[in-house]
Amino acid sequence: MTEQSQREQREAELKRRKVRKGTHSCWECRRRKIRCQFSASNDTVCLPCQARGSACRSQEFADSDARPPAQPDRRMAQRLGRLEELMARLVDRILPETTAKTAPATVTSSSLSNRASPTPSASQDTGTDDGRGYPRTLDVLEAAVGDDTPVGLLLGLRDLSRAAAAANQPVSMPTPESDEAISPRKPATSKWDKTSRALHALFPSQHAINIITKANAGPYFLTSLFSSFRDLIEGKTENANSVSVVPACTSHPTVLARRLLQISICLQQLPPGYDAEPLQLNSTIPKFMENVVSVVSSLVTCIDEMVATAEGLESLVLLGLWHANAGNLRKAWLTYRRAMSLGQLMGIDRGPSRTLKFVDTMVNPRQRHTPEALWYRITACDRLTSLLLGLPAGDPDNSFATEEAMKRDTHMERLEKLHTVIASRIIERNANKSPSEAYAITQSIDCELENAANAMGQDWWAEPDLEVADENGHRLGQMLHLMLQVHHYDLLILLHLPYMLRNPSESRYDYSKATCARSSREVLKRFIPFRNKVTSVWACRHVDYSALVAAMTLLLSYLRQHQDSTTPSPTCPQRSEDRKLVEMVRERMQHVAVINQDRLTHQSADILGQMMPILDSIDASLMNDVSEVNMHLLKCLHLKVPYLGTVNFHPSVIVPAGKMGVCPNAGQEPVRTAAGMPTAFHDGSDFEQLQPQMASLSTSPDGAEVGATSAASFEGGPMQLELGSLDPALLPPDAALNGMFMDFDPQPQDGVLEFPDLMAGADDWIFQGVDTTYWSLLNGNNVAWG
Incomplete structure (x- = not known):
């Protein structure tokens, strides 16, 4: 070798x-x-x-064909190095110094990526993925810790630093395996322990709760309030039995408050005279509810940090519903507006948001309410209350009514959302200063309502039969059906009300008058069976307001001048039917008022009784009875509206010229307004001239400007109707023929308006300003103050 x-x-x-x-x-x-x-x-x-045909070389020898390792990208390496250095500095700045001394955190790109991409584990307050793809949540109202930065906020490091500082123990960046090892909200939970125990003590016994929730359809209504029918079918929301489950005393206060309010709303549905002895509430049912609402309002809903959760928003909506059913519309409006403001801070008006957190750990994440459902319910409640009180809507967003948003909704759910949109448009129309634009908007809204009604089909508009609904679920469906019909006709009345008493020579206003009368009849026909079945005034209070508005509108529609050359028949079948209908409604209101000891329905019945002379005036005028004319027709009707003034009605009559020359009280002084000017009467050619001269704004004792149309002498008392003499000397020769059917007489007291407390309840201010809004609309005054 x-x-x-x-x-x-x-x-x-x-x-x-x-x-x-x-x-x-x-x-x-x-x-x-x-x-x-x-x-x-x-x-x-x-x-x-x-x-x-390749070389076969054993692994015992070096691989001569192996490719040389690729050279690293120097630029990429430099960028990664700078990024790691930046992240290390960021963590050193965010984490507390004590934590850094005890156990400095070693930050790597992998650990940061694990934190930025959370696992779908669920925790009580961190709001991890809930099964619907929603990201982790951040608290929008808690103060920042130290030198918190937007980058640290986005990475979720703030919660980590809080937990480390509170526990004073070493901190390590979480990994997918140990992501739930840290419980950053334990200090926050212990902060509310005392409040949670106080709320838990308010619950009645479990036996009493079972009786309450099984006595009516309230639980079915509450579980469907923030969910669609499709969600109920697919099991994406809690069932009605969940309302009877009492949360643990360690639960978040908003979870306990929500359940207490749900039980209180179920108590509102109980019929009057219900035997409360088996419930063992240690007080009457109204006192128990008022105590619950008072405690929840003082311990939970008034604390921003506490209600800045999904359960907190639900509690605010439920509290508003309770106040609305109790007749406290102004408190309800303020509660809805607060929920809307918090919802906007959380960003739920823009869809899924990291700042919407859930604190109820007992609810399946799949059954949590979506941000879209929460936002729609807040918006719908706000607009309905704002329309009744003559106040602006809180938010113009109508994204919930797009075809994409409503593709899973039933026909009734679609109609309800369209009603919410139309309510906002009516509010905008009422604030419009241009008469021509307002009338054009009215016609456009009327077309939208007609299209919405046609989409439901003719059979759907038949009156629901409440007697055949036995089960709670079926009964609730029938009642919601009826209430949706009532709301539709109510919108039509409020839409056309400003044009009902316009100049009768203008034929374009005939449609508004006919629509108001027809819609009023439909509301009253549904009110009677509804209050026959649901006798508790604390249930669906909105129906009572709608019935009062409809009955007054139907009576006032007969103030219109009969200008036909042929005198109508004194026994007009429609007028006779309307009289019977109003009398039946009045009797039902009186019955409900007696068994519930309710002031609102009692005063509503009194108002209708005092306005019935309008029909008597028409009958007498058509009889051409001179004595009756002198008694009824030459006497106008005076309706005193609290905090607004006196409404003077001039029934439309056909009186021979020779019979109008003498007046019993020709020497009386003209009625004067707050500014000292006589009440104006015009020829009615222009509706703007029909508005009475109102005094300018004056200042109340607290410095706030309010309308001078208030009448301080009423001090919150009920409306009162009086018969008084109408001096023809105050009227121009053709006043009875030109559409001047009504004027206002404001009566300030010594130049200072005694306006009630803005947050006064139904006991101190019965109609809460609904009456003021109604008369302002009827007078054509588009700026309706509450």
Whole structure:
């Protein structure tokens, strides 16, 4: 053997590699991840390499065909280095110094990516993925810790630093396996322990709760309030039985408050005279509810940090519903507006949001209410209350009524959302200063209502039969059906009310008058069976307001002048039917008022009784009875509206010219307004001239400007209607023929308006300003103040 061959043999032996026992495959088969097989034990080339014609080299020797390692990208390496350095500085700045001293956190790109991409684990307050794809949540109202930065906020490091500072223990960046090891909200939970215990003590016994929730359809209504019918069918919301489950005393206060309010709303549905002895409430049902609402309002809903959760928003909506049913519309409006403001801070008006957190750990994340459902319910409640009180809507967003948003909704749900949109448009119309634009908007809204009604089909508008609904679920469906019909007709009345008593020579206003009368009849026909079945005034109070508005509108529609050359028949069948209908409604209101000891329905019945002379005036005028004319027609009707003034009605009559020359009280002084000017009467050619001269704004004792149309002498008392003499000397010769059917007489007291407390309840302010809004609309005054 030559010297050179010996040297090559030694070099080959040095290049041998140590391989794992049992390794027999060659480099080429290893790269291809196939089995290395030999036809004979003494073969030097495996079968796959023979087939490919490649070199078969054992792994004992270095792979001469191996590709050299790729050179790293210097620019990419520099960028990653700078990013890691920046992240390290950021964590050092955010984490507390005490934590850094005890256990400095080592931040790597992998740990940060794990934190930025949370696992779907659920925790009480951190609001992790809830099963619907919503991201982690952040608290929008808690103060920032130290030098918190937007980047740290986005990475979720603030919660981590809080937990470390509170526990004073080492902190390590979470990994997918240990993401739930840290419980950053434990200090916050302990902060509300005292409040939670106080709320938990308010619950009645479990036996009493079971009785309450099974006595009516309240639980079905509450569980469907923030969910669609499709969600109920698919099991994406809690069932009605969940209302009877009492949360643990360690639950978040908003969870306890929500359940207490749900039970209180169920108590509102109980019929009057319900035997409360088995409930063992230690007080009457009204006192129990008032105590619950008072405690919840003082301990939970007034604290921003506490209600800045999904359960907190639900509690605010439920509290507003309770106040609305109790007749406290102004408190309800303020509660809805607060829920809307918090919802906007959380960003739920823009869809899924990181700042919407859930604190109820007992609810399946799949059954949590969506941000879209929460936002729609807040918006719908706000607009309905704002329309009744003559106040602006809180938010113009109508994204919930797009075709995409309503594709899963039923026909009734679509109609309800369209009603919410139309309510906002009516509010905008009422604030419009241009008469021509307002009338054009009215026509446009009327077309929208007609299209919405046609989409439901003719059969749907038949009166629901509440007597055949036995089960709670079926009964609730029938009642919601009826209430949706009532709301539709109510919108039509409020839409056309400003044009009902316009100049009768203008034929374009005849449609508004006919629509108001027809819609009023439909509301009253549904009010009677509804209040026959649901006798508790604390249930669906909105129906009572609608019935009062409809009855007054139907009576006032007869103030219109009969200008036909032929005198109508004194025994007009429609007028006789309307009289019977109003009398039946009045009797039902009186019955409900007696058994509930309710002031609102009692005063509503009194108002209708005092306005019935309007029909008597029409009957007398059509009889051409001179004595009756002198008694009824030459006497106008005076309706005193609290905090507004006196409404003077002039019934439309057909009186021979020779019989109008004498007035019993021709020497009385003209009625004067607050500014000392006589009440104006115009020829009615322009509706703007029909508005009475109102005094300018004056200042109340607290410095706030309010309308001078208030009458301080009423002091919140009920409306009163009086018969008084109408002096023809105050009227122009053709006043009875030109559409001047009504004027206002504001009566301030010593120049200072005694306006009630803005947050006065139904006991101190019965109609809460609904009456003021109604008369302002009827007078054509588009700026209706509450």
